[in-house]
Amino acid sequence: MKFISWNVNGLRAVLKKNFLEVFTALDAEFFCLQETKLQAGQVALDLPNYYQYWNYAQKKGYSGTAIFTKKKPLTVSKGLGITEFDQEGRVLTLEYEDFYLVNCYTPNSQDKLKRLDFRLQWEAAFSDYLTDLASQKPIILCGDLNVAHNEIDLKNPKPNQKNAGFSIQERQAMTALLARGFTDTFRHFYPDKTGAYSWWSYRFNARSRNAGWRIDYFICSNALLPQVKDSQLLPEILGSDHCPILLETDELN
Template sequence: MKFISWNVNGLRAIVKKNFMATFQDLDADFFGIQETKLQAGQIDLDIPGYYQYWNYAERKGYSGTALFTKHKPLAVHYGIDAPDFDHEGRAITLEYPDFYVMTCYVPNSGTKLKRLDFRMGWEDAFLTYINQLNAKKPVIYCGDLNVAHEEIDLKNPKSNHHNAGFSDEERGKFSTLLAAGYLDTFRHFYPDATGRYSWWSYRFHARDNNAGWRIDYFVTSQRLQNQLQDAKILDQVMGSDHCPVELDVADLTV
């Protein structure tokens, strides 16, 4: 079963850049997107064979997530059960007989880490939320997690230390989450792979020079480890400042 995640950095913009052709070519069972940057009624995607679920931010043109699937879920849940964070459209969870799948867009800590406190609050609330799910059945979640976990996960770790996405606080929270029973699936398969990134600044020809960051992930409950088949970074796919990431999993009941 194929899972795809992509921060599209504005769905209306990327639809004009061959998004639908890419969507069809990838032919995923589950396709999570982040930063839709739209409100209800601002786009109408004709995707035969897929159920569509959307979570919009209250603030117009900001944040937002969507999850498309070939498989009708048992239940759908929006947000992470935390009122302080659920107004920004950052999470959607679908429930299936033996697992949950989730798309999420983690808050950016901002210039000079001005939103770090908000981000830390999100991290705590998010871990509480997925632990509650994980106590019932395994979790597969994807998205722009806005953190490069280790130095291997970005081109220039020294000059970016203490910047948003590579602060000690953000990296520490991700370490805490993984230690709570979860896997960074790409590093599970490719623990030493270098130069593999999912986001590049639009400045300084960063993508041409592969001066990027790996901040887009699939994370799963550890007990799914034996069902994981591969994790991929689809860095040849264009259209956003992020590229899609993929996870392939066997033996899931939908």
């Protein structure tokens, strides 16, 4: 089975570029989007054989997540069940017999870490949410988690140590989450691979120089690892400042 995750940085924008061609070519059972930046009714996608699920932010043109899937879920839930965190359309969860699929767009700590306190409160609540789900059945978490976990995960670690996405607090939160029984699947398969990034600034020709960050993830419950076959970044696919990422697994129900 194939899972794709992609921060499209505005679905309406990427629809004018190459989204439908990429979507068709990848032919995934699950296609998860972050930062859709739209409200209900603003796009009508004709995706034969796919169920469509959306979680919109209350603020127009901001945040938002979606999942398009060939497999109808048992249940669908939006958010964490906490009002202060559920106004920005950041979490979408599908339940299946064998697993939960959680699509997430983690809040950015912003310039000078001005939203770091909110981010860390989010991290604690989200970690509890995932742990609760995982106590029922294994999970697959994907999305833009807005953190480069280790120095290998970004081109220029030293000058970014106090910047959003690479602060010690955010990195510690990721370490703490993984310690709860989860695995970063890309690093599971490619522990020492350098130059592997999923996001590049639009400034300074960052993408052409591959001066990027790996902030998009497939994370799974440790119990699912034997059924995970590969985890890849797809930097050759353009259209957003992020590239899609791929998870391949055995058949799951």
